[in-house]
Structures are given as structure tokens and as C-alpha cells.
Amino acid sequence: MAQNLIKSGCDVTVWNRTKSKCDPLINLGANYQSSPKEVAANCDVTFAMVADPESAIDVACGKNGVASGMGPGKGYVDISTVDGATSKLINEHIKATGALFLEAPVSGSKKPAEDAQLIFLKAVAPLLDIMGKSRFYFGEVGNGAAMKLLVNMIRGSMMASFSEGILLSKKVGLDPNGLIEVLSQSAISAPMYSHKGPLMVKSLYPTEAPLKHQQKxxxxxxxxxxxxxxxxxxxxxxxxxxxxxxxxxLGDADSSAVIEALKAKSFSRLDSA
Known part of the structure; x- marks a missing residue:
């Protein structure tokens, strides 16, 4: 997402808890600041993408957090996947500085982000259009977070069922790649099946959306x-x-690695997990 902003000609400043992760962006022309506070102080609009509610609150409201560098005329956009209560808490801290807050969680993983094909679940206008393909507005703070959780809940349930189908097809003597092809032309076709299915058949799980985040x-x-x-x-x-x-x-593997939990796991063990 930051690469797409840089390529579009935006003046981009970056920060990460692990500085080395910023180096590729710095090499592309991004500026670097040593804290979320400094980023916010030097930017008109600050975007945050972190792993969980605890991190989102820390980056926004903690020591040297974004709120410390915000003020009138600035905006903060949280594109993390968090719960509604977290979004509302961050909103209160940001608005108290006189700045504006927008929750804009995204639907999509690594490849859609690289290709600017993310779906933003709230609108902040031209900058979101650079990073994504569509945007939706759902009203008050918290609704965007709720919608993203629903999307990811459905996605996780689909992946679990898909994993069962792949393994069952093997057990009854069917080619799982044939199953994937049939699904791709059926009423329940989904890009996730055709993209991840062939890799799952080979027990390959290159990380796009980490399993631990899907479970969260x-x-x-x-x-x-x-x-x-x-x-x-x-x-x-x-x-x-x-x-x-x-x-x-398997927490750091792709979410499709959930299939491994079915390969040698009895239902009694699963039920007691």
C-alpha cells in the first residue's frame, strides 16, 4: 500500500516497530520517522495497519503514539482489523486533539495490496483510491470494524470447509485439483479456492494472510x-x-495451513482444544 502511494507521487513518511521493514520503502523515496507521534506530526493524513486491537491502541494512544502528534487539520485512518470498541476508543483520543478519525479496514491480502485491489470499508477519498479498487461507507465509527469481522469470519469458515473438501476428495479417490476446477465453475466459485487450492494440495502455504490473524x-x-x-x-x-x-x-503460515489441523487430528482432540 505504501509503495502504491509512493508510485503515485505522494510524499510518504513511514514507521514500523521493526525499522528494517521500512528500508525497502525508504529506498523507494519514503521518509522515516522514529515514532508514530513523529509520523503524525509530519503528515496531513496518517494510516495505521497493525495486527490486533492491543497494537492498534498502543500505536494510536500509547506513549509517543499518533494522538500525541495530531491536531486540527490532520486526519488518522486506521486500516487494521479490530473490534468496534477499539475503533471507538481510538476515535475518542484522536478527536480530542481536534483531528479527524476514520476507520477503513481492508478486505484483501498481500497480492491485492500490491496490485491496488484492496476493498476499503470506509471512504477517505483519493488516497484510498490509490491503494484499493472500491470503498464502502457504513456510517458511525464501529460499523466498518464490524463489517470487516463479518467478512473475515465468513472467509475463515469457507477455508475450513474447503480444507475438509480437499482432504475428503483424496480419501474417496478423487483428484483434489479436479474439485478445485469444478468449484471454479460452480455457483460457489470464489477466487480464494482457485488461488490457494493448488498450493494446499501440495502442502504449500506461502504467507499472504497469517493464520494467527485469521483466528484472531x-x-x-x-x-x-x-x-x-x-x-x-x-x-x-x-x-x-x-x-x-x-x-x-502454524500461526505465521498462511491461513490455508489450517488444513494441516485436519490431516491427523481426531474429532475428540479437536473438540477439547
Whole structure:
């Protein structure tokens, strides 16, 4: 996303908790600052993409956080996947400085980000258009976060079911690649199946969307469902499967590595995870 902003001619300043991750962007012409506070102080609009609610709050509201460098005329856009309560808390801190806050979680992983094909779930106008292909507005702060959690909950449930289908096709003597081809031409066709399926058949899981983040998103979606007394048994089962995969040390692998939790796992072990 930052590369696309740089390529479009934007004046980009970057920061990361691991400075070496900024080096490729600095080599492309980005400036570097030593803290979120300094980034915000030197930029009109600051974007944040971090892993979880705790990190989002720390980057925005912690010591040397973004809020410390904000003020009237500036804007803060959080494109992380967090829960609504986190978005609302960050919004309060940012607005208290006189700046503007926008939650804009994205749907898409590494390749869509590189190709500027992300889907932004709230609008901040031309800068989002540089990084993505579409944007949606859902009203008050918290709604964008909720929509992203729903999308990722469904995605995780689909991946769990897809994994079962691949393994079952093998067990009954069918070519799993044939299953993928049939799915690609069926009413339930999804780019995820045709993109990740052939790699899953070969037990290859190059990381695009880390498994640990997928499980985090399902967990947050389940908490959202619990808050409104909505039953989500399919997502709950998928969450348990992703938890088992994490216990195998697959948290940093792609979310498609969840299939490994099914290969040698009994239902009794899964149910007790």
C-alpha cells in the first residue's frame, strides 16, 4: 500500500516497530520517522495497519503514539482489523486533539495490496483510491470494524470447509485439483479456492494472510455475535480448527495451513482444544 502511494507521487513518511521493514520503502523515496507521534506530526493524513486491537491502541494512544502528534487539520485512518470498541476508543483520543478519525479496514491480502485491489470499508477519498479498487461507507465509527469481522469470519469458515473438501476428495479417490476446477465453475466459485487450492494440495502455504490473524478475526467476530446473542456455530467450529493449527506452530503460515489441523487430528482432540 505504501509503495502504491509512493508510485503515485505522494510524499510518504513511514514507521514500523521493526525499522528494517521500512528500508525497502525508504529506498523507494519514503521518509522515516522514529515514532508514530513523529509520523503524525509530519503528515496531513496518517494510516495505521497493525495486527490486533492491543497494537492498534498502543500505536494510536500509547506513549509517543499518533494522538500525541495530531491536531486540527490532520486526519488518522486506521486500516487494521479490530473490534468496534477499539475503533471507538481510538476515535475518542484522536478527536480530542481536534483531528479527524476514520476507520477503513481492508478486505484483501498481500497480492491485492500490491496490485491496488484492496476493498476499503470506509471512504477517505483519493488516497484510498490509490491503494484499493472500491470503498464502502457504513456510517458511525464501529460499523466498518464490524463489517470487516463479518467478512473475515465468513472467509475463515469457507477455508475450513474447503480444507475438509480437499482432504475428503483424496480419501474417496478423487483428484483434489479436479474439485478445485469444478468449484471454479460452480455457483460457489470464489477466487480464494482457485488461488490457494493448488498450493494446499501440495502442502504449500506461502504467507499472504497469517493464520494467527485469521483466528484472531474469527475470535473477535464470535465476541461480536455473543454481544448481540447471535448463534454462530459454524464460525465457532472453524475457530477451534484454527486454534488447533496454531498449536501446531502454524500461526505465521498462511491461513490455508489450517488444513494441516485436519490431516491427523481426531474429532475428540479437536473438540477439547
Amino acid at each position: 478475526d474469527i475470535r473477535l467476530a464470535l465476541a461480536l455475535a455473543e454481544s448481540v446473542s447471535q448463534s454462530t456455530p459454524v464460525a465457532a467450529a472453524a475457530n477451534e480448527l484454527f486454534k488447533v493449527a496454531k498449536s501446531y506452530g
